[in-house]
Amino acid sequence: MKGPAKDILFGVAIGEAIGLPFESSERNDMLKYSDSNISGCNVYSQHQGMWSHSTALTFCMAESIIDGYDLETTAINFIGWKNKSLKRSDGYVFDHNNTTVKAICRLEKVMNQSLYTDTSIFSSTSDFDNSNGSLMRILPLLYVIRDKPIRVQFNIIWDNSALTHNHIRAAMCCMIYLKVAEHILHGHEKSDAYQQTRHEIKELWDGIDFDLNEIRYFERVIQSDIRNYSFEYLRSGEYVMDSLESSLWCLLKTDSYKGAIQKSINLGGNTSSTGAITGGLAGLYYGFKSIPDPWIRTLSKRSYILKLANRLDLTFSKRA
Template sequence: MKSKIESGLFGVAIGDALGVPVEFYSRSSLKENPVSEMIGYGTHYQPPGTWSDDSSLAFCLAESLCGGFDLNNMAKNFVRWYNADLWTPHGKVFDIGIATRNAMHNIAKGHQPDLCGGFEERDNGNGSLMRILPLVFYLQKEKDIEVIYQKVKAVSSITHAHFRSVFACFIYVVYCLEILKDKDKFEAYKEMQNVVSRFLESKEFNPVEIGLFERILKNDIFSYSENEIHSSGYVLHSLEASVWCFLNFDSYEETVLKAVNLGGDTDTTSAIAGGLAGIYYGIENMPQKWIDNLVRSNDIKDLAERLSQKI
């Protein structure tokens, strides 16, 4: 289990670090000058190997799960990061989404953690999807899909409480859980579709909301052309783009570089895709130079070790 956790955490962080220097670059500009290595500076003027809030908040969640499932502790860790006390790459926060910033203020005011995230349609950025991966390891032995959904909903809602964000996280977590069963990635994708479809049979969720997920749940997202895949900071785009990259490329390296070179929210698309590819291909199949260049690499290994001992 330790190797899977390490692979997942490094998978997220390396993907994130590859995308940080070119965040907000257009797809057309990256087609002319694609990212092929771990570079630095650029958009946020950070050294090579620097990860963003995506990895920071994933690590804060993993840190909290080392002590069990405690929403108050998760929220407290997020605020500690926001105040630059926990899991920043260089001791300062340089990137944060609007919805996450608003949630930090709500947490600091003492609001119930799962009521701190935005509930409006406009609050559907990718800020909970980008950090949800560590929850997969905590839920690996859980057989009750309802329990899985409720725990995903609670963890997402700390920063993103709208159904769309919650459901995107749920789909991603279910897919990761299938991958952890050592299935082929296409077989795992089909099983995720089946599991989610069965879950929906007993629910009365808003059919308009469910319809938004048709491309990933009813169709084969991997069969769409690149022009039909969007890579903005909208949670549905991030989910589709990350799964599309994972299913259409045959290594960790190819998956995350493609995610970055889609442009737009480069670090987050690559972090989310990197989580999938990390647990599937394993850390032993990631470029060693990227692992070595990653900021706080030894701290991440230590976190994976501590989490594996608690799960």
């Protein structure tokens, strides 16, 4: 089984880089863009190929896994990214007031004051902890959870998600996303990966007595089939459920990496994170070779990403 690091890391980074120039655009405006003119309107005045916090924090996760993986190392990597411009394409943190950056500031305060315990490192728990900040960075955790019992997987995923988004809904979205990725990694066709995930998640809910009030939020993606919903019913904001639904729909309803990213951009709204989340799964499924060469050539810090992918692949081969 080949190491998936190159597929994952370039998939995430290019998905975000293609989406970033369109950030906060209206959907009606985005539908006019074809796959031949998605270089964007350059909202943030960046050169083509720049990426932002979704990719940067994904790389922080990868570095933590290479080093053996634990929550403290992961938290330190997040803090390093915030403070030292590590793993970023341009040294600028987008949206200093978002929930992810606020949670990382809290992590820093806890660790600087030597208050670290198994629970104090986690963010607060409220409905406001359900933005997509943990989902957008979670894919490298596939290395840690793959082939473990599903309840063990969920505990690992929830602990990681809770560093910045300590709500079971955000964690369950990460669980669903990673379960689809795990089946893809094992060679399943994408529709089969999704259907198997739906079945396994329902069994997990029974096993952990998942709150009925939470189950209702997953109606479109687990109880129903997200493929049965039309494009108009998808949303592309910061809410984690919207991001999960949109990324799965874009993967399942298209037949290429390029097509999946195009659809994620056509949604408008939070095109950078939706592009990254979609791009991670699409990169894993179609492979690095499926990514358009012009998108690769313009990507910022390609050499760094390739070296990181090679190190992560080595980790994968040692633990396989």
